[in-house]
Amino acid sequence: DAGITQSPRHKVTETGTPVTLRCHQTENHRYMYWYRQDPGHGLRLIHYSYGVKDTDKGEVSDGYSVSRSKTEDFLLTLESATSSQTSVYFCAISDGHYTEAFFGQGTRLTVV
């Protein structure tokens, strides 16, 4: 199994509070991604990174920011959590355009 770890695995937070999710990889893969999974929508890309300090927006990036200061870590921050951000968040990694993607176990976030 690819070495990819998400933390925390579960979190309940209050509306308006900041939240940071962490994705850690031990594979030295170049690309890292944050997705959210919601019923009726499948997986949707929030942000992705193509190298240290190189990030770009995905299709549902509003309300989220990311940082990648080291190859192995990709952080997703909700600056001020809202109930619409209640979701399951997945991190994924890949080593290039023509390689497999590997996914973390997911983080279930509930904003109350």
Next chain:
Amino acid sequence: KNEVEQSPQNLTAQEGEFITINCSYSVGISALHWLQQHPGGGIVSLFMLSSGKKKHGRLIATINIQEKHSSLHITASHPRDSAVYICAVRKETSGSRLTFGEGTQLTVNP
């Protein structure tokens, strides 16, 4: 209309049956992925293919680039195959990013 459509959305089968899940896409792609997600679990990559056919155990994935269609087959299905199966494509214009179908919920009864 979604760029990646899967059918059926839900599928119930009896143990031992041959199962087919379909994926159609409307964009040019460089690769197609089939993924598996067990309840409450993470997502596992089953196949990545850009042409032809791949086989792994009881799982077979095929792709027809001209018809923009892929199928995932499960032979001799077993209750442990119960999961959500997700089709995802790597679009020619999107670099390494994936675009996902909504998934097919498969339930295999003993």
